[in-house]
Amino acid sequence: MRANAMARKTIKVNYMARVEGEASLKVVIRDGKVEIAEFNIFEPPRFFEAMLRGRNFTEAPDITARICGICPVAYQMSAVYAMENALGVVIPEPIRLLRRLLYCGEWIESHGLHIYMLHAPDFLGYENAIAMAADHPEKVQQGLTLKKAGNAIVNLLGGREIHPINVRVGGFYRVPRKRELQPLLEQLKQARELAVATVNWVSGFDFPDFERDYELVALKSEHEYPFCEGRIASNKGLDIGINEYDACFEETHLARSNALQSHIRGRGSYLCGPMARFALNFDQLSPLARQLAGESRVGPGCRNPYQSIVIRAIELLHVLDEAVHIIENYHPPETPAIEVTPHPATGYGATEAPRGLLYHRYRLEQDGSIADARIVPPTSQNQACMEADLETFIPGWLDLNDADLQWRCEQTMRNYDPCISCATHFLRLEVDRE
Amino acid sequence: MKPGKRYIIGLGNPQRGDDAAGRIVARQLRCKVDNAVHIIEHDGEAAALIEWLSDADMVILIDAACSDTDPPGFIRCIDANDGPLPANLFNLSSHGLGLAAAIELARAMGKLPATCLVYSIEGKQFDLGRPVSSTVHDAIQQLELIILQELGYTLDCGQNHA
Numbered sequence: 001m002r003a004n005a006m007a008r009k010t011i012k013v014n015y016m017a018r019v020e021g022e023a024s025l026k027v028v029i030r031d032g033k034v035e036i037a038e039f040n041i042f043e044p045p046r047f048f049e050a051m052l053r054g055r056n057f058t059e060a061p062d063i064t065a066r067i068c069g070i071c072p073v074a075y076q077m078s079a080v081y082a083m084e085n086a087l088g089v090v091i092p093e094p095i096r097l098l099r100r101l102l103y104c105g106e107w108i109e110s111h112g113l114h115i116y117m118l119h120a121p122d123f124l125g126y127e128n129a130i131a132m133a134a135d136h137p138e139k140v141q142q143g144l145t146l147k148k149a150g151n152a153i154v155n156l157l158g159g160r161e162i163h164p165i166n167v168r169v170g171g172f173y174r175v176p177r178k179r180e181l182q183p184l185l186e187q188l189k190q191a192r193e194l195a196v197a198t199v200n201w202v203s204g205f206d207f208p209d210f211e212r213d214y215e216l217v218a219l220k221s222e223h224e225y226p227f228c229e230g231r232i233a234s235n236k237g238l239d240i241g242i243n244e245y246d247a248c249f250e251e252t253h254l255a256r257s258n259a260l261q262s263h264i265r266g267r268g269s270y271l272c273g274p275m276a277r278f279a280l281n282f283d284q285l286s287p288l289a290r291q292l293a294g295e296s297r298v299g300p301g302c303r304n305p306y307q308s309i310v311i312r313a314i315e316l317l318h319v320l321d322e323a324v325h326i327i328e329n330y331h332p333p334e335t336p337a338i339e340v341t342p343h344p345a346t347g348y349g350a351t352e353a354p355r356g357l358l359y360h361r362y363r364l365e366q367d368g369s370i371a372d373a374r375i376v377p378p379t380s381q382n383q384a385c386m387e388a389d390l391e392t393f394i395p396g397w398l399d400l401n402d403a404d405l406q407w408r409c410e411q412t413m414r415n416y417d418p419c420i421s422c423a424t425h426f427l428r429l430e431v432d433r434e
Numbered sequence: 435m436k437p438g439k440r441y442i443i444g445l446g447n448p449q450r451g452d453d454a455a456g457r458i459v460a461r462q463l464r465c466k467v468d469n470a471v472h473i474i475e476h477d478g479e480a481a482a483l484i485e486w487l488s489d490a491d492m493v494i495l496i497d498a499a500c501s502d503t504d505p506p507g508f509i510r511c512i513d514a515n516d517g518p519l520p521a522n523l524f525n526l527s528s529h530g531l532g533l534a535a536a537i538e539l540a541r542a543m544g545k546l547p548a549t550c551l552v553y554s555i556e557g558k559q560f561d562l563g564r565p566v567s568s569t570v571h572d573a574i575q576q577l578e579l580i581i582l583q584e585l586g587y588t589l590d591c592g593q594n595h596a
Binding site: 066069113117129131133137141147 | 477485539543544
């Protein structure tokens with residue numbers, strides 16, 4: 001096997017399975033060292049930032065929701081908070097809580113799907129969820145039941161399960177009566193029991209023994225697990241307001257990929273998503289979620305990316321706890337939305353999509369039209385970190401045969417639940433003329 | 435489960451040209467079949483599809499296809515109980531798990547209904563905001579008649595009778 005390690009070996013995965021969108025992976029190993037580790041995103045660019053120019057500020061939530069079928073709520077939330085930041089709007093607490101409830105629904109959908117359908121097969125040795133379903137139909141059914149619970153929230157508050165249409169700058173178009181939310185309670189309480197079982201199930205998986213000294217970046221809040229508010233912080237001292245994002249982070253374009261790669265200026269790659277949120281906001285988890293984390297022996301010091309599946313399960317439990325709490329204490333707002341008057345301004349919004357930090361910035365004209373937009377999704381922020389994981393971990397796997405090595409590389413990418421559809425929205429055009 | 439429960443499920447994105455074909459067929463059938471047949475328009479999200487598949491004796495699914503081999507407007511009928519759907523036909527979902535995955539998950543879990551037919555119309559244009567192409571529009575009318583016959587309706591002077 002050592003002789004193999006000394007030769008040149010190329011692992012090429014032309015179509016990554018069980019990720020959202022189209023991406024490929026290329027790894028070149030020479031003399032036992034990783035020469036190239038590239039996670040390439042080749043789904044066509046989406047041009048959403050250009051598409052937003054000239055559109056009215058009220059249209060941004062519905063337009064940006066179309067970037068992704070998995071996390072439309074995240075796009076809507078980052079958009080409305082950015083617009084409200086620009087226009088000096090502070091929403092009433094009942095509307096804020098309804099937005100958190102809607103976000104809970106999306107996290108339940110997304111985490112339930114990823115844990116059961118996309119990531120668990122890696123740990124149990126199945127090619128995909130379909131193969132896993134033949135041996136473990138009850139597990140697949142659990143995943144579907146959890147996803148359905150999330151769907152129910154998004155459907156009720158958002159107007160439909162995919163690409164919700166009820167979110168607007170200043171609030172909602174319509175808010176539910178208390179009695180409309182009550183039927184969700186029993187479903188969510190049952191889903192919470194499934195979430196407890198999920199934590200216990202995935203924490204028993206066999207995790208590769210790898211860690212990295214990540215810079216973990218997430219919203220940090222002093223009083224709640226972050227969705228839409230807080231400062232952007234890291235475990236290595238970063239602590240900035242959302243409006244300082246552009247000054248601290250930079251994006252670069254690599255010719256081989258359709259997505260931009262993000263770095264912290266002068267410091268390098270960073271990781272956002274569940275592990276970062278968990279590390280920075282552990283104390284804000286619900287008591288039950290903290291208890292299960294303790295029993296799973298996964299704490300805020302976790303730096304093993306493969307254990308992100310456990311952290312997702314703990315977050316799943318937390319958001320079900322929060323959803324139940326919000327509904328039990330719900331009082332409808334006096335009005336579904338507050339009126340918002342446009343004026344020239346720039347606004348910033350950053351919220352926690354299931355996969356991590358989602359940053360929006362908009363510059364508005366006097367009439368409320370969008371002069372400029374910038375959107376930085378979590379997958380493009382994590383792309384450099386994903387490649388660094390491969391460079392770091394692959395040398396420990398050189399004794400694996402090619403098939404197993406390929407599988408391990410793909411599993412490593414799926415730790416991030418990468419959403420390629422989100423990451424390919426940019427427009428970058430350079431014209432060179434004489 | 436109610437014995438004899440029947441679903442017609444039209445799938446697709448109504449804002450992406452020919453991808454709306456399945457939904458339009460379902461919508462047109464709504465007023466032409468009796469109330470015992472449940473008509474659903476849906477985006478193709480797998481969890482919901484599996485729930486309906488688990489709940490029925492008969493399901494007819496209608497979706498747009500994109501094979502790059504068949505001409506636009508081409509209508510296929512696939513009996514899902516005969517085996518997996520062609521992997522290259524139904525890749526239009528942006529939601530991670532779509533129609534083909536839902537059927538295979540249901541099959542693996544033993545929840546595929548006794549009758550599970552998938553009709554597809556080969557699409558031509560799927561761009562955002564585009565209308566349904568005229569070729570696919572014609573195919574929609576043709577498929578509507580095929581499904582009515584499949585359900586046992588006879589066609590007489592434009593009127594349908596069970």
